[in-house]
Amino acid sequence: MIRLIVGRVLMGVVVLWAVATVAFFALHAAPGGPFDDERAVPPEVMRNIEERYHLDQPIFTQYLHYLGDVVRLDFGHSMKRQQTVAEIIRHHAPYSAKLGLFALAIAISLGVLLGVLAAHRQNRLADHAAMTVSLIGISVPSFVMGPLLVMIFALGLFWLPPARIEGFTSYILPATTLGLIYMGTIARLTRSGMLETLRQDYIRTARAKGVSERGVVWRHGLRLGLLPVVTYLGPATAGLISGSFVIEKIFQVPGLGYSFVASITDRDYPVLTGVLVFYAAFLTALNLVVDIVYGVLDPRIRDRR
Amino acid sequence: MAAITSSSTVAAAPAGRSLWADAWRRLRRNTMAVASAGFVLFVVVVCVVGPWLASAIAGLDSTSQDVAYGARGPTWQHWLGTDPLGRDMMVRVMLGGRLALAVALVATAVALVLGVGWGAVAGYVGGRVDDVMMRIVDVLYGFPVVVFIIVVMSVIGTHSLVVLFALIGAVSWMTMARIVRGQIMSLRHQEFVEAARALGAGPGRIIVRHLLPNSLGPIIVYATLSLPYVMLTEAFLSFLGLGVQAPQASWGTLVAEGAEKMVVYPWLLIGPGLLMAATIFALNFLGDGLRDALDPQTRRT
Numbered sequence: 002m003i004r005l006i007v008g009r010v011l012m013g014v015v016v017l018w019a020v021a022t023v024a025f026f027a028l029h030a031a032p033g034g035p036f037d038d039e040r041a042v043p044p045e046v047m048r049n050i051e052e053r054y055h056l057d058q059p060i061f062t063q064y065l066h067y068l069g070d071v072v073r074l075d076f077g078h079s080m081k082r083q084q085t086v087a088e089i090i091r092h093h094a095p096y097s098a099k100l101g102l103f104a105l106a107i108a109i110s111l112g113v114l115l116g117v118l119a120a121h122r123q124n125r126l127a128d129h130a131a132m133t134v135s136l137i138g139i140s141v142p143s144f145v146m147g148p149l150l151v152m153i154f155a156l157g158l159f160w161l162p163p164a165r166i167e168g169f170t171s172y173i174l175p176a177t178t179l180g181l182i183y184m185g186t187i188a189r190l191t192r193s194g195m196l197e198t199l200r201q202d203y204i205r206t207a208r209a210k211g212v213s214e215r216g217v218v219w220r221h222g223l224r225l226g227l228l229p230v231v232t233y234l235g236p237a238t239a240g241l242i243s244g245s246f247v248i249e250k251i252f253q254v255p256g257l258g259y260s261f262v263a264s265i266t267d268r269d270y271p272v273l274t275g276v277l278v279f280y281a282a283f284l285t286a287l288n289l290v291v292d293i294v295y296g297v298l299d300p301r302i303r304d305r306r
Numbered sequence: 307m308a309a310i311t312s313s314s315t316v317a318a319a320p321a322g323r324s325l326w327a328d329a330w331r332r333l334r335r336n337t338m339a340v341a342s343a344g345f346v347l348f349v350v351v352v353c354v355v356g357p358w359l360a361s362a363i364a365g366l367d368s369t370s371q372d373v374a375y376g377a378r379g380p381t382w383q384h385w386l387g388t389d390p391l392g393r394d395m396m397v398r399v400m401l402g403g404r405l406a407l408a409v410a411l412v413a414t415a416v417a418l419v420l421g422v423g424w425g426a427v428a429g430y431v432g433g434r435v436d437d438v439m440m441r442i443v444d445v446l447y448g449f450p451v452v453v454f455i456i457v458v459m460s461v462i463g464t465h466s467l468v469v470l471f472a473l474i475g476a477v478s479w480m481t482m483a484r485i486v487r488g489q490i491m492s493l494r495h496q497e498f499v500e501a502a503r504a505l506g507a508g509p510g511r512i513i514v515r516h517l518l519p520n521s522l523g524p525i526i527v528y529a530t531l532s533l534p535y536v537m538l539t540e541a542f543l544s545f546l547g548l549g550v551q552a553p554q555a556s557w558g559t560l561v562a563e564g565a566e567k568m569v570v571y572p573w574l575l576i577g578p579g580l581l582m583a584a585t586i587f588a589l590n591f592l593g594d595g596l597r598d599a600l601d602p603q604t605r606r607t
Contacts, residue, residue, distance in 0.1 A: 140587035145579035243452035
């Protein structure tokens with residue numbers, strides 16, 4: 002288990018280095034710069050700007066500078082806003098994190114519920130209904146679902162605020178929209194995992210020794226049946242991050258995804274690379290946690306390595 | 307996997323005995339999947355033929371503006387209403403559909419080539435190579451691929467549709483690689499492969515002539531299932547303003563515009579939004595039906 006963790010951590014470091022490096026060189030190869038302007042900038046001003054961001058030095062020196070900064074978690078200043086990248090991340094990430102966690106909570110609780118229900122009543126009406134609902138969740142794009150939900154619950158019924166973040170209730174619509182997609186996939190994964198698990202010998206043993214139906218399904222079955230869902234949490238979170246770009250745009254959430262998309266159109270390199278490395282670090286850490294949880298849930302994996 | 311010796315088995319299926327005839331029978335019994343196939347076919351025909359018909363019969367096109375007429379709801383002349391510039395929404399939705407179908411086909415083809423190639427090599431060679439190749443797939447799987455497309459598009463500084471389609475394909479091959487690898491691994495030690503090897507066939511020939519044809523079922527299933535996925539990705543990027551650019555319209559840009567104006571002109575959102583959702587839903591349903599028909603053992607995920 003320890004070997005597994007150490008190996009994964011090293012792997013994660015390599016991935017982070019690769020992301021940082023690719024981002025750096027790719028962005029510097031891009032045509033157009035952050036200070037390109039329709040007005041002609043006086044050469045001495047341009048020189049000052051370039052000096053400030055080390056843009057006057059050879060690219061490899063810039064790269065070393067940058068790697069050193071990344072290791073110290075210092076991504077420098079935004080080229081467009083009067084803020085450091087760290088400030089931008091610190092200010093905007095909490096909104097995205099709350100949105101994502103809320104969405105994930107909705108996705109997991111509803112998804113597992115639907116999936117277990119479907120598996121328990123395989124090929125019956127409840128199964129078909131649950132699977133149709135989850136397929137709708139997967140199929141309706143978030144940017145169609147979001148406006149539709151706003152139309153119904155905010156502009157039609159006046160139950161919830163249509164946009165902007167002011168208090169808890171304003172998270173409900175964006176988080177539901179974001180969560181529904183993953184609810185669908187989680188429901189399907191849970192269903193297939195549970196179907197397989199409920200056929201296993203140890204489930205029959207549990208039934209034979211008189212464990213109640215509820216105990217069999219929710220305690221013995223779910224523990225193994227949820228493994229595919231646990232594996233999916235990594236990709237799901239990756240999807241939540243890209244999903245948040247659209248959701249934050251629709252609902253005007255001042256999250257990190259919004260800053261990220263803005264940094265692309267602005268060619269604000271420090272923010273772009275900083276947020277990119279931040280996302281990558283977050284995902285790597287999360288995947289590590291998922292691997293460990295997997296080992297805890299399934300003793301066979303833990304003992305094998 | 308029953309033996310599929312050549313494509314002639316498809317044509318001359320002896321009374322429901324071959325794998326394909328069997329699958330066809332199973333698929334036909336799945337009413338929802340058949341209905342979905344019908345709906346997809348309908349959307350394809352309408353999007354391809356529709357714009358011509360509209361201009362021939364009603365004199366409608368996607369660009370002629372009538373600002374004085376402006377945005378109005380559905381009428382007999384404009385079935386899906388008009389946008390604020392007085393352009394007919396139905397023609398715009400159909401043209402957006404053409405784009406969505408084009409991206410679905412091109413990106414899926416790219417993903418197919420990459421995924422099948424990657425998975426076949428990993429599965430056939432095995433060992434260390436397989437470990438490294440699959441670890442790369444794992445890493446890519448856990449990465450927001452849309453971010454990658456966005457960064458590359460801005461680096462190349464292009465809004466070329468071909469590049470966009472190819473990039474979407476280039477990030478959508480991982481599931482296919484996993485499936486094909488699994489198939490190849492389960493097949494590569496079977497007797498017919500040993501026999502081919504004994505006859506002197508090289509790895510390339512064994513993969514292309516023996517292993518892949520026997521994995522065709524799952525490959526078809528996952529190619530179908532990647533159609534809605536790549537359509538969503540294109541619409542997603544276009545919605546963010548990073549994909550298809552005006553004056554061209556895709557379902558993503560139409561929905562983006564509709565979402566902005568949904569309070570005053572709800573039909574701008576409802577027409578393209580519902581058609582897109584329905585198409586993706588039908589493609590997913592069809593993919594599921596194909597999986598149940600062609601590949602009963604694969605777990606539903």
